Structure formats: C-alpha cells, structure tokens
Amino acid sequence: MGVKQNTKSLSVRGGQMADTFYQLKVLTGREMAEAKVTPFAEKLVQQNEFPLKPHSLEVFQLNIGKLCNQTCLHCHVDAGPDKKRENMSRADLETCLRIIKEVPDIKMVDITGGAPEMHPDFRWFVQECRKLGKEVLNRCNLTIIMANEKYRDLPEFFRDNQVHLVSSLPFYSKKRTDKQRGDGVFDDSIAALKLLNEVGYGQEGSGLVLDLVYNPVGAFLPAGQEVLEPQFKSQLKRKYDIVFNNLFAITNLPINRFLEYLIESDNYKDYMETLLEAYNPSTVTGIMCRSMISVSWDGYMYDCDFNQMLELKIDSPGCTHINDFDVDKLLSREIIVNQHCYGCTAGAGSSCGGEVV
Amino acid sequence: MLVLFTNAGGQLQNDNTKFMSEKKYFDPEDLKKFGNITEFQEEMGKKFFDWYGEVFKEGALTKREKALIALAVAHTVQCPYCIDAYSTECLKTGSDEEQMMEAVHVAAAIRSGASLVFGVQMMNHVKKISM
Numbered sequence: 001m002g003v004k005q006n007t008k009s010l011s012v013r014g015g016q017m018a019d020t021f022y023q024l025k026v027l028t029g030r031e032m033a034e035a036k037v038t039p040f041a042e043k044l045v046q047q048n049e050f051p052l053k054p055h056s057l058e059v060f061q062l063n064i065g066k067l068c069n070q071t072c073l074h075c076h077v078d079a080g081p082d083k084k085r086e087n088m089s090r091a092d093l094e095t096c097l098r099i100i101k102e103v104p105d106i107k108m109v110d111i112t113g114g115a116p117e118m119h120p121d122f123r124w125f126v127q128e129c130r131k132l133g134k135e136v137l138n139r140c141n142l143t144i145i146m147a148n149e150k151y152r153d154l155p156e157f158f159r160d161n162q163v164h165l166v167s168s169l170p171f172y173s174k175k176r177t178d179k180q181r182g183d184g185v186f187d188d189s190i191a192a193l194k195l196l197n198e199v200g201y202g203q204e205g206s207g208l209v210l211d212l213v214y215n216p217v218g219a220f221l222p223a224g225q226e227v228l229e230p231q232f233k234s235q236l237k238r239k240y241d242i243v244f245n246n247l248f249a250i251t252n253l254p255i256n257r258f259l260e261y262l263i264e265s266d267n268y269k270d271y272m273e274t275l276l277e278a279y280n281p282s283t284v285t286g287i288m289c290r291s292m293i294s295v296s297w298d299g300y301m302y303d304c305d306f307n308q309m310l311e312l313k314i315d316s317p318g319c320t321h322i323n324d325f326d327v328d329k330l331l332s333r334e335i336i337v338n339q340h341c342y343g344c345t346a347g348a349g350s351s352c353g354g355e356v357v
Numbered sequence: 358m359l360v361l362f363t364n365a366g367g368q369l370q371n372d373n374t375k376f377m378s379e380k381k382y383f384d385p386e387d388l389k390k391f392g393n394i395t396e397f398q399e400e401m402g403k404k405f406f407d408w409y410g411e412v413f414k415e416g417a418l419t420k421r422e423k424a425l426i427a428l429a430v431a432h433t434v435q436c437p438y439c440i441d442a443y444s445t446e447c448l449k450t451g452s453d454e455e456q457m458m459e460a461v462h463v464a465a466a467i468r469s470g471a472s473l474v475f476g477v478q479m480m481n482h483v484k485k486i487s488m
Contacts, residue, residue: 173453216448223450227420231451273389 003143004183005071009080010256017260018078020311026263027254027339035269037276040341047281051334052290057327059292060100061110061352063308064088064122066297068114069147072181074215076255076309079114086114092299093125095322101132103327110292110352112139112305117154130161137164139352143185145192155192155199159208165201166248166352168213169193172235180217193242202244211246213354219267221278222249224348225355248354251275253343255309275342283349286356289335295322303335305352306343312336388438421450428457429464 010018017023022031029036044050066083068075088096100106109129116122116138129136138158145154158165167189171177174186193202193210200206212232216222229247236242252258254271262268289303293314299322302308316333319326349356395402413423424446431439447457 171451171453175455176453218448220445220448223420227415228451230419231421 002184003070003147003181003188005081006073006182007071007257009066009071009082010078010260012080012082017256017263020309023255023259024310024312024338026259026268029339032263032268035272037272037339037342040337040339040345043279043281043345044284044337047284049284052284052287052337054290054331054333054335056291057103057105057293057330058107059110059288060096060103060106060108061112061292061294061305062088062096063112063114063294063296063305064093064116064119064125066114067118068141069118069144070115070141070182070185072257073261074180074217074252074258076253076258076306077112077114078256078309083114086297087119088121088297088299090121092322093121095299095325096295097125097128097132099322099325100129100134105327106134108135108137110137110139112352115141115144117144117151123157126157126161126163130163135164136161137166140165140167142167142169142192143188145195146188152195155195155201158196159199159201162207164209164211165196166211166213167193168215169232170213170215170217172232172239176217190240190242193236193244194240197241197243202242204243210244211248212244213248213250215250215252219262219265219271221251221274221346222350225249246354249348249350250352250354251343251346251350253306253340255306255340272339272342275346278346279342280345280347280349280357283345283356286349286351287341287344288351288353288356289344293330299323301325301330303333304344306340307336307338310338310340312338383437385438385441388442391438419450421447421452424450425452425456425460429460432461432464433468 007013025031026035028039041050044052063077065087066077066079067081067087068077068079068083069081071080100109111122111126113119117140119125126136126138140154140158144151146152157163168181169177169189170180177186177189178184196210197203199208201208202210214222214228214232222228225247228249232247233244236244254262254268259268262271289307292304294302294305294308296302296308300308300320301314301316301322302312303314307314313320314330314333315336316326316329318324319329344350344356347355392406395406413420413427418426424443427439428443428447431443444457447460452460
C-alpha cells in the first residue's frame with residue numbers, strides 16, 4: 001500500500017503556470033487568442049443575471065490547508081505533500097467558529113484542502129462545529145486513512161461526530177483512478193472505503209452519509225449522475241462489496257494543474273468550446289457561489305473555491321477577510337465571474353455538491 | 358503530382374503545395390457543423406436530428422451501452438467523426454479503455470467474419486467445379 005506521486009505542485013515546479021495572473025490571461029484569451037470564447041459575463045447579461053448576486057449564505061466552506069498526501073494531475077488547488085506552509089492558524093479557525101456560531105443561516109460547514117485531516121487542529125475544529133449543531137461536510141480523499149497509522153481511526157472519528165463525507169473516486173477501476181491521482185491510490189481508496197463501510201458509512205439506515213465524487217479522467221465532461229451512479233454502485237458492490245450513498249459528477253475546471261494539462265495536451269481550445277456549447281442557462285439559479293462563502297487558509301474570503309484558487313478575492317469592500325466578516329455586506333456583493341465559470345454551468349451544472357439542476 | 362488521399366489523421370500525405378496543404382477530406386472542425394445539414398434540406402434534417410436524439414436517450418439500453426454500440430459501428434463504417442464523437446461519449450458515460458477496445462474487436466470480428474463466411478461459398482464453388 002502507499003501512494004506514488006505523479007507530479008509536484010505547480011508552485012514548487014515554478015514557471016508561468018504557477019502564476020494565477022498568467023492563468024487568467026489564458027482564460028480571458030489574452031494569452032491564447034485562438035482559444036478565446038464568449039465572455040461568461042455576456043451570457044449572464046443575456047439572461048438578466050448580471051451582476052450575479054448571492055441569495056443566501058448557507059454553506060461556509062473552509063480550505064484549511066493545501067497539504068495533501070496526493071498530487072493529482074487535475075488538482076485545481078495545486079495541493080500536495082510539498083505544500084507545508086499553507087495551513088490555517090488556530091486563531092483564524094477560532095474566528096471561523098465565531099462566525100459559524102453567530103450566523104444562524106449557515107447550515108453547513110464544508111471542510112476541504114489538501115487533505116484537511118492532515119491539519120493539526122482538524123479534529124478539534126470538527127468537534128467544535130458539531131457542538132454548534134452545524135452539519136459538517138468533510139472532503140476526504142480516502143487514501144489519507146491508509147497513509148499513516150495515526151489516521152487509521154478516522155472512520156471512527158467521523159462516525160462519532162456524524163461527519164458527512166464526500167470522497168473522490170474518479171473511476172471504479174484501478175487504471176483510470178491511478179492515472180489521475182497517482183499509483184496506489186485506487187487500492188488504498190478501496191481499503192479506506194471498506195473501513196468506512198465497516199463503521200456504518202453508506203449503509204442503509206445508519207445516518208452516516210458517504211458520497212463519492214466522479215470527475216472525468218481527461219478533457220471531457222461527465223455524463224449525468226443518473227447515468228454514472230448506477231454503474232458505480234453496481235461495480236463497487238460486485239467487485240469489492242462496497243456501498244455508498246450518492247455519486248456527485250463534477251466537471252473539471254480549467255484552473256491550476258488541470259489547466260496545465262489542457263494546454264500541454266493541446267485540449268484547451270476544444271475543452272473551452274465544449275464548456276461553452278454545454279452552457280445551460282437554468283443552472284445559474286442554483287450555482288453554488290450564490291449560497292456560499294469560501295475561506296482560504298489565510299482567512300480571506302472568496303465567492304467559491306475556484307475563485308479562491310485563481311486568487312479572485314471577494315468584491316465586498318471592507319469585508320474581504322474573516323476578521324472583518326459582515327454578513328449584510330457579503331449578501332449585497334457582486335459575485336466575481338470569469339471564463340472558468342463555464343465549468344459550473346455546463347450541462348446539468350456542477351458544484352461541490354454535484355449537479356445543480 | 359496531385360495527391361487525392363489522406364493519411365490516418367486526415368492530413369494530406371503530400372503537402373508540397375500551399376493548395377494541397379490546406380485541403381483535407383476529414384476536418385475535425387467539420388463535426389461541429391453537422392447540424393448545418395439542415396441548411397440544404399431543413400425538414401428531413403430536422404427529422405433526422407429529432408430521431409437521432411431519441412435513439413440515444415436512456416431506454417431499454419443504457420446511454421453507456423448505446424455509446425459502446427455506436428463506437429463499434431463507427432469503426433465498421435470507418436467514420437472518423439463518429440469515432441471521435443463516440444470515443445468521447447463512451448468515456449463520458451463511464452466506459453474505460455479496455456471496454457472500448459473490446460467493442461472495436463467485436464466490430465472487427467463481425468467484419469472479418471463476414472468476409473470469412475463467404476469462404477464457404479468459395480469452397481462450394483471450388484468443390485462443384487473440381488474433380
């Protein structure tokens with residue numbers, strides 16, 4: 001067992017792709033004119049949704065660190081074992097707890113990373129959120145459970161705190177999974193899923209929710225969840241006796257390492273055109289940025305996790321950091337959009353919770 | 358010399374003139390214009406696309422199964438547009454490389470079998486006219 005890394009983070013490798021300003025130049029067609037597509041904002045103008053406004057704040061998402069035991073080729077966070085500096089401070093976590101407590105509309109605390117479980121305050125933070133009566137959703141990469149003996153009791157910890165788990169498994173076969181996420185990831189993921197099933201996750205009537213995330217291993221969009229979920233369920237049950245609740249089909253967004261892959265494989269132009277062709281106006285109502293805030297490891301706020309990775313800070317004057325949190329200001333902000341937003345509006349839409357329509 | 362055939366990638370084999378380097382029989386960009394066939398015959402084209410859309414909906418066969426069949430048929434009719442389109446569709450609907458190649462083998466087996474089974478006709482004829 002164990003995971004072999006396919007690559008290193010962009011920031012460690014250096015080069016222009018590590019610069020989010022360069023990535024935005026690519027996305028807006030200033031760097032690759034032949035791949036320029038209709039500005040996303042124009043689509044919103046056409047359906048009288050510009051500027052895009054939030055309608056609530058129900059999900060408080062925190063990226064508590066970029067440290068991860070995997071270096072997936074498609075990672076939009078650019079996470080990896082070499083990202084040791086980016087960890088949310090205890091003081092910022094306490095500020096987040098205060099906000100979560102004081103805003104009753106926040107229903108869910110969505111914890112992501114990196115591998116959030118590697119953060120030294122992860123377990124304490126989860127327990128504090130649960131004491132506040134909030135639903136805690138943790139984005140677990142599965143292999144972290146097998147990565148080290150000290151993480152082996154995570155299934156029991158999750159169960160005891162009734163944590164809702166959302167875990168990536170890009171395919172039900174070893175070859176495709178390992179190609180995207182690193183050699184050994186599939187075997188460790190299956191072992192971890194078995195441990196989670198053993199403590200009740202995914203089992204009918206247990207109340208312990210285990211959702212899996214499918215994201216395409218390459219430059220294509222996912223089919224509908226209704227197409228993929230039955231296959232995942234039957235294959236995982238038949239081959240490994242594994243059960244889970246829902247499959248979320250998530251579109252890969254052209255950011256960081258996935259953007260690098262698209263450009264290097266000469267798929268960028270076609271992929272952007274595919275996203276544009278699949279634009280579905282009805283997704284805009286339920287798009288996730290309208291009901292969430294995404295907080296980075298250093299306490300800044302963003303409209304979503306993708307804007308965070310492109311360093312497009314929230315457009316809320318005097319309220320861009322959790323220290324200046326003001327729910328009224330946030331709810332009156334204009335959401336920042338750019339070309340990557342096509343990823344969330346393609347087909348049935350895509351969000352951290354899967355399809356949106 | 359004018360070269361009037363393309364290589365497997367759809368590019369002209371000989372591009373020693375500007376004219377020839379720009380000319381190709383299969384251009385991946387043309388696939389995106391498929392819908393334009395209604396320009397010359399709107400009613401039939403529209404009926405075709407409506408029917409086509411209906412055929413590939415989830416039914417007694419799943420979308421994934423239909424995509425695999427389409428991929429196999431695409432290889433039989435040797436349509437490069439269809440091969441591109443249904444390779445993507447197979448991946449989208451959850452097939453993997455091994456399953457897709459098996460579908461191509463099925464197409465190839467039927468295609469080659471269809472030739473070989475005429476061997477019986479050849480044998481019948483040979484036996485009829487031979488001593």
